[in-house]
Amino acid sequence: xxxxxxxxxxxxxxxxxxxxxxxxxxDPRGEPRIHGYEVRRDLARHHGIADLAWLxxxxxxxTATEREAFEVAVIWLAxxxxxxxxxxxxxxxxxxxxxxSAVISTIATGLAExxxxxxxxxxPWLSWLDAPIGAPPPCAVEAAPDADAADAHAWLVERTxxxxxxxxxxxxxxxxGRVAGGHALLHRLGLRDPQLVEGVVTWARLLIVIAETxxxxxxxxxxxxxxxxxxxxxxxxxGSP
Amino acid sequence: MSERPITRAxxxxxxxxxxxxxxxxxxxxxxxxxxxxxxxxxxxARALDEDDRELLRCxxxxxxxxxxxxxxxxxxxxxxxxxxxFAGFYGAQLASATQKMGPNSGTGAAQALAWLLDxxxxxxxxxxxxxxxxxxxxxVGRIGGFGVPFRDEDERQVALTRLLEHHPITRRRxxxxxxxxxxxxxxxxxxxxxxxxxxxAIALDLGIAPRRAGLWMSLTMAHTFAAHAVEALDHDAPxxxxxxxxxxxxxxxxPRQSPAAAAATARGSARAG
Numbered sequence: 001x002x003x004x005x006x007x008x009x010x011x012x013x014x015x016x017x018x019x020x021x022x023x024x025x026x027d028p029r030g031e032p033r034i035h036g037y038e039v040r041r042d043l044a045r046h047h048g049i050a051d052l053a054w055l056x057x058x059x060x061x062x063t064a065t066e067r068e069a070f071e072v073a074v075i076w077l078a079x080x081x082x083x084x085x086x087x088x089x090x091x092x093x094x095x096x097x098x099x100x101s102a103v104i105s106t107i108a109t110g111l112a113e114x115x116x117x118x119x120x121x122x123x124p125w126l127s128w129l130d131a132p133i134g135a136p137p138p139c140a141v142e143a144a145p146d147a148d149a150a151d152a153h154a155w156l157v158e159r160t161x162x163x164x165x166x167x168x169x170x171x172x173x174x175x176x177g178r179v180a181g182g183h184a185l186l187h188r189l190g191l192r193d194p195q196l197v198e199g200v201v202t203w204a205r206l207l208i209v210i211a212e213t214x215x216x217x218x219x220x221x222x223x224x225x226x227x228x229x230x231x232x233x234x235x236x237x238x239g240s241p
Numbered sequence: 242m243s244e245r246p247i248t249r250a251x252x253x254x255x256x257x258x259x260x261x262x263x264x265x266x267x268x269x270x271x272x273x274x275x276x277x278x279x280x281x282x283x284x285x286a287r288a289l290d291e292d293d294r295e296l297l298r299c300x301x302x303x304x305x306x307x308x309x310x311x312x313x314x315x316x317x318x319x320x321x322x323x324x325x326x327f328a329g330f331y332g333a334q335l336a337s338a339t340q341k342m343g344p345n346s347g348t349g350a351a352q353a354l355a356w357l358l359d360x361x362x363x364x365x366x367x368x369x370x371x372x373x374x375x376x377x378x379x380x381v382g383r384i385g386g387f388g389v390p391f392r393d394e395d396e397r398q399v400a401l402t403r404l405l406e407h408h409p410i411t412r413r414r415x416x417x418x419x420x421x422x423x424x425x426x427x428x429x430x431x432x433x434x435x436x437x438x439x440x441x442a443i444a445l446d447l448g449i450a451p452r453r454a455g456l457w458m459s460l461t462m463a464h465t466f467a468a469h470a471v472e473a474l475d476h477d478a479p480x481x482x483x484x485x486x487x488x489x490x491x492x493x494x495x496p497r498q499s500p501a502a503a504a505a506t507a508r509g510s511a512r513a514g
Binding site: 010011012015018019020021022023024025026027028029033035036037038041042043045046047059061099101102105109229230231232233234235236237 | 245246247248249251252259262263308310311325327328332335390391392484486487488489490491492493494495496497498499500501502505
């Protein structure tokens with residue numbers, strides 16, 4: 001007598017499921033297209049990288065004004081110095097000898113977390129931009145602006161009046177922080193979806209931080225300042241070595 | 242910044258490593274029976290006894306839901322298909338940082354259960370219980386640990402309850418509170434309890450802080466993710482690295498030409514004409 005094999009059946013076997021994966025940006029059939037535009041014979045020949053990023057995020061090519069304001073936002077947001085956690089994490093990944101792909105994944109994770117926490121911290125500022133009552137909230141304000149910061153802010157105020165009209169220009173005072181200014185531009189440009197905003201911010205910074213780690217020697221842990229910061233171990237009895 | 246940050250997690254000394262307040266090769270070597278003891282210590286739980294280890298054993302069994310079509314596990318496989326088991330295993334864990342699905346739904350459920358443990362008095366009847374629960378729901382919107390898609394009951398919750406039927410935990414307050422919460426939610430809102438709620442009752446019983454319950458669940462089900470990561474590494478590349486074009490349902494814009502390209506085409510046509 002032969003025993004028939006056990007039949008395993010569960011929800012994934014019995015429920016109806018879609019048979020195809022949905023896609024809305026890249027058309028995989030034939031010559032690759034992004035939001036309908038042919039990549040090699042259209043976008044590559046007639047558009048730059050900012051247009052490509054805007055197209056990806058918004059689904060349409062930018063106007064001249066949108067391109068200009070978007071490029072300024074991306075550049076204002078780009079710097080992340082080595083001491084910021086996203087970059088610090090990338091440095092550590094490189095120093096432990098991680099694969100380049102793992103260094104990049106580490107940095108991308110850190111930058112995405114940075115973008116999320118920035119948006120959380122700047123939420124009062126983004127709300128103020130939609131309903132500007134009273135002074136801008138402290139989270140948007142440069143703590144101790146020097147002449148360079150004031151000059152950069154004045155330029156941005158003047159440009160936002162041109163791009164968005166005088167009613168939507170950023171306030172002349174107080175002097176805004178660089179990151180608050182960058183996020184304000186993205187907000188004025190209509191980028192509201194958290195995933196897209198955090199995506200643009202992460203993209204703006206990714207290559208900068210990858211470059212920061214590129215010159216380091218993989219595996220060179222002795223080059224790392226291990227006591228920065230200098231943790232103090234305390235055990236349950238309050239003892240410390 | 243002159244103040245030194247404190248760590249209680251660990252310290253490497255010459256010949257004397259310490260972990261979460263104990264000497265590794267002296268105290269811990271004598272106390273630790275399973276790796277679960279160290280995990281419990283890392284998450285701030287009480288020192289485990291044999292009954293507690295049985296709780297961890299049953300929790301791990303209840304969190305063994307191994308089908309590759311379960312979405313977070315599929316994510317593990319898709320990432321691992323490039324040939325990096327760490328990208329597959331750990332990359333997929335990042336998607337656990339949500340309370341909508343997966344192990345971190347335990348954090349919200351644990352916070353709700355902890356709130357009830359604090360707010361419910363022994364003489365509160367089910368009506369008073371439901372009122373307090375509704376006031377909490379009004380604050381947070383929804384509570385993890387409820388909802389059973391595709392089937393009438395969660396077989397993991399049923400099995401976990403059966404496995405622990407005679408365990409001392411059933412006489413303690415977190416477990417009894419979760420049973421009462423399940424009963425009231427079903428009566429008041431028609432919501433069926435799932436495996437997450439008894440699991441977080443276990444976490445709270447062990448002394449794990451509610452905010453750490455999701456991570457505890459994630460670590461307790463690590464074997465499930467690992468099974469998929471290693472298997473996908475071995476043979477999923479042909480299936481997952483690139484799906485056939487026919488399996489993509491493109492719903493985006495139809496082919497079009499940018500104004501700049503159209504102008505260039507027009508200039509070219511004019512030159513040719």
